[in-house]
Amino acid sequence: MQMNRKVGAYAAALSVLTAFMSSPAWSDWQLNMPQGVTTISREVYDLHMLILWVCVIIGIGVFSAMIVAIVKFRKDAGVQAAKFSHNTLVEVVWTAIPAVILIALAVPAAETLVRMEDTTESELTVKVTGYQWLWHYDYIDDGVSFFSILDRESNAARRLRSGIDPATVENYLLEVDNPLVVPVDTKVRLLITSADVLHAWWVPAFAVKKDAIPGYINEAWFHATEVGTYRGQCAELCGRDHGYMPIVVNVVSREEFDDWLAENRRPAVTQAD
Amino acid sequence: MSTTAIDVHAGHHPKGVLPWIMRWITTTNHKDIGTLYLTFGLLMFFIGGVMALVIRAELFQPGLQFVEPHFFNQMTTVHALIMIFGGIMPAFAGFANWMIPMMIGAPDMALPRLNNWSFWLLPFATALLLITFFMPGGASASGWTMYPPLSLQTGAALPFSIFAIHLLGLSSIMASINIIVTVLNMRAPGMSLMKMPMFVWTWLITAYLMLLAMPVLAGAVTMLLTDQFFGTSFFTASGGGDPVMYQHIFWFFGHPEVYIIILPAFGIVSQVIPAFSRKPLFGYAAMVYATAAIAFLSLIVWAHHMFTVGMPLAGQLFFMLTTMLIAIPTGVKVFNWTATMWRGSMTFETPMLFAIGFLFMFTIGGFSGLMVAIVPADFQYHDSYFVVAHFHYVLVPGALFGAFAGAYYWLPKWTGHMYDERLGKLHFWLSTIFVNITFFPQHFLGLAGMPRRIPDYAVQFADFNMISSIGAFGFGLAQLIFVWLVIKAVRGGPQAPAKPWEGAEGLEWTVPSPAPHHTFDTPPVIK
Numbered sequence: 001m002q003m004n005r006k007v008g009a010y011a012a013a014l015s016v017l018t019a020f021m022s023s024p025a026w027s028d029w030q031l032n033m034p035q036g037v038t039t040i041s042r043e044v045y046d047l048h049m050l051i052l053w054v055c056v057i058i059g060i061g062v063f064s065a066m067i068v069a070i071v072k073f074r075k076d077a078g079v080q081a082a083k084f085s086h087n088t089l090v091e092v093v094w095t096a097i098p099a100v101i102l103i104a105l106a107v108p109a110a111e112t113l114v115r116m117e118d119t120t121e122s123e124l125t126v127k128v129t130g131y132q133w134l135w136h137y138d139y140i141d142d143g144v145s146f147f148s149i150l151d152r153e154s155n156a157a158r159r160l161r162s163g164i165d166p167a168t169v170e171n172y173l174l175e176v177d178n179p180l181v182v183p184v185d186t187k188v189r190l191l192i193t194s195a196d197v198l199h200a201w202w203v204p205a206f207a208v209k210k211d212a213i214p215g216y217i218n219e220a221w222f223h224a225t226e227v228g229t230y231r232g233q234c235a236e237l238c239g240r241d242h243g244y245m246p247i248v249v250n251v252v253s254r255e256e257f258d259d260w261l262a263e264n265r266r267p268a269v270t271q272a273d
Numbered sequence: 274m275s276t277t278a279i280d281v282h283a284g285h286h287p288k289g290v291l292p293w294i295m296r297w298i299t300t301t302n303h304k305d306i307g308t309l310y311l312t313f314g315l316l317m318f319f320i321g322g323v324m325a326l327v328i329r330a331e332l333f334q335p336g337l338q339f340v341e342p343h344f345f346n347q348m349t350t351v352h353a354l355i356m357i358f359g360g361i362m363p364a365f366a367g368f369a370n371w372m373i374p375m376m377i378g379a380p381d382m383a384l385p386r387l388n389n390w391s392f393w394l395l396p397f398a399t400a401l402l403l404i405t406f407f408m409p410g411g412a413s414a415s416g417w418t419m420y421p422p423l424s425l426q427t428g429a430a431l432p433f434s435i436f437a438i439h440l441l442g443l444s445s446i447m448a449s450i451n452i453i454v455t456v457l458n459m460r461a462p463g464m465s466l467m468k469m470p471m472f473v474w475t476w477l478i479t480a481y482l483m484l485l486a487m488p489v490l491a492g493a494v495t496m497l498l499t500d501q502f503f504g505t506s507f508f509t510a511s512g513g514g515d516p517v518m519y520q521h522i523f524w525f526f527g528h529p530e531v532y533i534i535i536l537p538a539f540g541i542v543s544q545v546i547p548a549f550s551r552k553p554l555f556g557y558a559a560m561v562y563a564t565a566a567i568a569f570l571s572l573i574v575w576a577h578h579m580f581t582v583g584m585p586l587a588g589q590l591f592f593m594l595t596t597m598l599i600a601i602p603t604g605v606k607v608f609n610w611t612a613t614m615w616r617g618s619m620t621f622e623t624p625m626l627f628a629i630g631f632l633f634m635f636t637i638g639g640f641s642g643l644m645v646a647i648v649p650a651d652f653q654y655h656d657s658y659f660v661v662a663h664f665h666y667v668l669v670p671g672a673l674f675g676a677f678a679g680a681y682y683w684l685p686k687w688t689g690h691m692y693d694e695r696l697g698k699l700h701f702w703l704s705t706i707f708v709n710i711t712f713f714p715q716h717f718l719g720l721a722g723m724p725r726r727i728p729d730y731a732v733q734f735a736d737f738n739m740i741s742s743i744g745a746f747g748f749g750l751a752q753l754i755f756v757w758l759v760i761k762a763v764r765g766g767p768q769a770p771a772k773p774w775e776g777a778e779g780l781e782w783t784v785p786s787p788a789p790h791h792t793f794d795t796p797p798v799i800k
Binding site: 030031032033034040043044047048051052055058059062063065066069070073074075076079080081082083084085086087090091094095098099102105106109110112113114116117157158159160161162164165166167171172173174196197198200202204207208209210211213214215216218219232233234235236237238239240241242243244 | 335336337338340341342343346414415416420422423426510511514515516517550551552553554555556557558559581582583586589590593594597598600601604605607608609611612614615616617618619620621629632633636637640641643644647648649650652653655656657717720721722724726727728729730731732733776
């Protein structure tokens with residue numbers, strides 16, 4: 001009986017484990033922040049790792065002290081409690097050291113922040129407008145503008161009990177009909193606003209997250225150094241379909257971008273030329 | 274004479290159902306009201322918990338299996354409101370009611386009728402909040418922060434939710450006034466402020482924070498109400514208003530609120546760790562100053578919840594630096610608790626287990642708190658599951674474990690019976706294992722780019738969501754052990770002595786267990 005129960009427990013654990021392992025996404029599971037493909041995103045990643053390691057090192061110190069105390073100073077080991085209740089020197093030291101560490105962290109963080117906020121000398125400006133529940137992109141100097149909405153396949157699969165396995169849909173919930181297209185090695189400035197409620201434009205690979213707020217025009221920028229397709233999502237709760245307004249950015253070569261621009265230029269603008 | 278004696282205790286053991294109900298409705302006794310608060314908090318903890326499990330059930334797999342996105346949003350919104358205003362705050366108010374008069378040698382709270390009222394507003398307020406589920410458009414679904422313009426799209430639920438928040442705030446304000454007045458006026462002769470137990474100190478400071486913060490929340494939601502129904506446009510851009518102003522006002526309440534939740538837990542842990550280390554609290558004065566420093570800083574860091582709204586650079590730097598400063602007094606607290614254990618003579622009964630669990634896991638939440646203070650990195654963490662993991666570490670194995678530590682510590686005093694230690698330890702270990710299975714993977718989800726408050730997700734997030742959901746169900750089930758244990762302890766069990774814990778200090782242990790209906794009718798002598 002006992003044996004059976006044990007075997008049963010192992011079998012259950014094993015089946016749960018295989019369920020995880022067989023899941024199609026296991027191969028690309030990710031534990032950490034992406035380094036991204038912009039100069040700023042790499043700086044942000046470095047800051048993240050710096051603060052993470054600082055926390056890990058302090059954590060090892062503090063947790064070891066706690067564990068040593070728990071292991072050593074036990075009543076059942078016959079330890080008599082000491083009587084001390086304070087120690088001014090120690091208390092001053094462990095107030096001062098964290099202060100120094102914090103300053104050491106704040107300086108590089110502030111430097112990166114200053115660079116992130118510098119939107120000058122951009123070569124391309126795109127106005128991004130959030131709607132419930134899609135994005136609109138307007139290349140304001142080039143006469144190209146379009147809406148960008150969750151692609152049909154994801155949209156069908158995402159319905160309640162749709163019967164479509166999300167794993168069979170390519171880039172489930174992270175695909176749009178019309179992606180934002182930008183040239184590589186170019187400082188792209190975004191002017192972000194909203195036509196209804198709050199949204200937030202977030203692409204982790206660029207380390208850009210900025211709220212889209214009605215009545216405000218927020219600025220953000222990125223300078224992608226690698227060609228590719230980068231995906232993100234709306235990050236500010238915006239109602240029923242908040243989970244269904246992805247962002248896709250195609251970073252392409254300069255020539256490809258010019259061709260794309262020429263193809264998509266509005267007829268009205270061509271007439272005006 | 275004998276009739277007088279019966280009258281005194283008539284409120285205590287009434288016969289019949291109606292007198293029994295009336296006794297609880299009309300009671301002005303701090304212990305009765307404490308019990309009401311604690312029971313109510315526990316009930317709400319389960320209601321909010323069921324909502325959390327609906328969320329985790331939907332997130333078990335990619336795709337929508339159980340609920341529509343709009344209902345999912347109602348779950349995330351009301352889960353938070355119920356847990357904060359119905360669960361954790363009333364639970365700590367229960368501790369305050371039961372313990373503060375006994376710890377300072379007072380016969381009761383200073384304002385007993387106000388005390389009754391501040392409790393009895395709660396069931397009506399939460400009922401008002403919960404019935405909105407059955408209204409056209411369902412309950413509020415714009416997140417517990419109720420940011421406009423989205424919150425102005427709420428259906429019939431909006432005015433009811435706002436009125437519920439008003440009532441909850443009113444209850445908190447009255448409770449905090451009562452606590453401040455009690456602590457400042459009713460201490461036994463000889464108990465100076467700097468001789469007060471740490472739990473009383475943390476509650477005194479919490480009460481001031483509540484008094485400062487709750488009216489601000491009331492103001493914010495009232496402006497939502499007038500924007501929706503009376504033609505104002507405080508937060509409507511098209512009418513000249515400012516949606517970001519709501520966030521500033523809300524978080525001016527919201528950040529102190531975080532400390533309103535955690536400071537009483539700090540107080541409980543500061544009672545429990547010395548008791549089971551058989552050694553006085555290390556650096557008592559530093560602990561008091563650290564608590565006050567945290568409370569002060571909590572008033573000047575609010576905009577770190579909104580780094581992505583596009584604040585000026587100087588504003589972002591200011592809020593980053595002040596937020597980082599909080600790490601210093603918080604660090605002092607953690608170091609002092611550790612130093613209290615150092616060279617003590619420790620035993621590990623359930624209250625101590627929960628206090629140590631608090632110490633480890635609250636520290637993890639503190640570390641991720643430091644991380645989210647770093648603005649450039651916060652642009653990646655903000656509104657992702659990393660933040661969800663962060664604040665749940667602070668609230669669940671932080672505040673909630675603090676509450677459990679206190680409940681086990683004082684349960685013998687409340688019920689007169691020792692609880693079942695084996696069940697208590699089982700509750701602790703299962704809770705600790707499952708809380709980590711639930712929330713630790715959420716750090717990874719957030720870093721990998723999963724936004725919060727979404728009912729469905731891309732398939733690369735599937736594994737950690739599944740793990741997290743399994744943990745959540747395990748954690749939820751483990752809490753039933755606590756309910757069973759409390760019922761057992763109320764109904765019977767070994768008789769508890771006046772001081773069941775060898776190393777415990779304080780006036781509450783000088784009265785018999787269970788504590789008589791009236792204690793300290795004449796003030797005790799404090800050496």
